[in-house]
Amino acid sequence: MFLSTYENKLDSKGRVSVPASFRSHLSSLGYNSVVCYPSFTTTAIEFCPQSRIEKLSDTIDTLNPFEENRDVFATSVLADSFQLNFDPEGRIILPEKLLDHSGIKDRVVFVGQGKTFQMWEPNKFFKFRDDARKKAKSLRSDLKWSQSANKEREEK
């Protein structure tokens, strides 16, 4: 599993160390590389084991070759993905496209998500996290309200 949050630096060659615990998990799955793509909804970069993308590729492959959506999905997902190999020290180099998408310059935050992880430009991540907490908070109070409303309804 990919757990917890780390912050590392990009060096002058654009290399960045992937946290050792993330690497060892990938290694336990048999990989010396990782696949990544720009998030559809945020400025984050999404990372996953290659097997996950391979399954996606297999699914797309089962679509009828004439199916219009086949190309749409292949292009919008696979074409925008990258396989990044670790150097002997466990570093990767981020493609220019992903640096642009994420706004990453000299520092990176790694965010464990269980089966996947993300990379963020630090300030963008902290803001995203704070917003997410606020939303969760208001959702919780909404939930409480509706629960108590239901409870009251039952009592009557």
Added chain:
Amino acid sequence: MFLSTYENKLDSKGRVSVPASFRSHLSSLGYNSVVCYPSFTTTAIEFCPQSRIEKLSDTIDTLNPFEENRDVFATSVLADSFQLNFDPEGRIILPEKLLDHSGIKDRVVFVGQGKTFQMWEPNKFFKFRDDARKKAKSLRSDLKWSQSANKEREEK
């Protein structure tokens, strides 16, 4: 697996380098060549390992003789396909027909699609990609691939 997009140049002899990662995947399948044919639906050129064409040929034999797509497969894919060999530097030369079909002149975009890849005239591809992203956004929720992706997420 064929991933990512690359942009390369045609030289004065009409040669173009196939991205090293694409070549190494073909090489891992035992091929020093690649098969290609014009896309039925776009100006792209479709590329795949020879084994895939062989499988497609077998599939055509099993299709209902009255199936409309049968002839399209047979003529568009098999009759109009080419086997292109790599030179020692990993380049290929595109047949005149495919240059015409694609509108490729001096620059090419390679588009990874998992089991296959494409070549596009750059401007035509960028336009296609923008459309694909819009469609993917609206279709993402109800597609098979997202089901399989979620399924995998639960498994690991």
Added chain:
DNA sequence: CATTATAACCCATGATATCCCATAAATGAT
């Protein structure tokens, strides 16, 4: 056979990525 066009081979080059080694910081064990 000779001619010509095309494709294949060989070598060169600059940019980039990869490898290899060093060091400092962090972690874990005794």
Added chain:
DNA sequence: ATCATTTATGGGATATCATGGGTTATAATG
């Protein structure tokens, strides 16, 4: 707290890649 190990980071050396061009082989044509 002390020591050993792992980890993150830095930088020089090496290899790979995309590209360009000269030269040789192959094939088609008259």
